[in-house]
Amino acid sequence: MSITRKLEVLDDNDDDNTLLKVAFATSNQVEVDQHFGSAHSFSIYGVNIDNAYLLAVSEFGDLKQDGNEDKLAEKLELLSGCVAVYCRACGASAVRQLLAQGTQPVKVSDGTEISEMIASLQQELREGPSAWLAKAIRSQLVVNPTRFDAMESEGWSE
Numbered sequence: 001m002s003i004t005r006k007l008e009v010l011d012d013n014d015d016d017n018t019l020l021k022v023a024f025a026t027s028n029q030v031e032v033d034q035h036f037g038s039a040h041s042f043s044i045y046g047v048n049i050d051n052a053y054l055l056a057v058s059e060f061g062d063l064k065q066d067g068n069e070d071k072l073a074e075k076l077e078l079l080s081g082c083v084a085v086y087c088r089a090c091g092a093s094a095v096r097q098l099l100a101q102g103t104q105p106v107k108v109s110d111g112t113e114i115s116e117m118i119a120s121l122q123q124e125l126r127e128g129p130s131a132w133l134a135k136a137i138r139s140q141l142v143v144n145p146t147r148f149d150a151m152e153s154e155g156w157s158e
Helices: 070-078 092-100 114-127 131-140 149-154
Strands: 003-008 020-025 041-047 052-060 084-087 104-107
Touching: 020 114, 020 131, 041 070, 041 114, 052 070, 070 092, 084 114, 084 131, 092 104, 104 131, 114 131
Parallel strands: 020 084, 084 104
Antiparallel strands: 003 052, 020 041, 041 052
């Protein structure tokens, strides 16, 4: 099943301070109320310590929890670059695939509000991230592979 509708928020004010991209499995863009595999839609936010911005909402047709792995491919591609996806539940195969691409699945109670999850994530960023969040932040840092070339060309003297 492919995406049936997609909203992307464009902003002239590109915010370089957005540290994390996180997704929420939601049917109403207010609360987390969907199982990952059969989610009707995902809301994706850019989050930093002080702000959260809606980046995109993608909707899918009706999906069943049927063990059909093919339906996961487009969702995994959609969530590429997200450090986490908050959902009501997530199957073992989907968990493995999400972790392999660097997206941490986070199980929350049905009806948990997205705004609560964002506030909790921001609080965690302020107080010091948990192990998975620290790892996600490190993976988002852009490392220039040639950063030491200039120093090496100068040579080494003791």
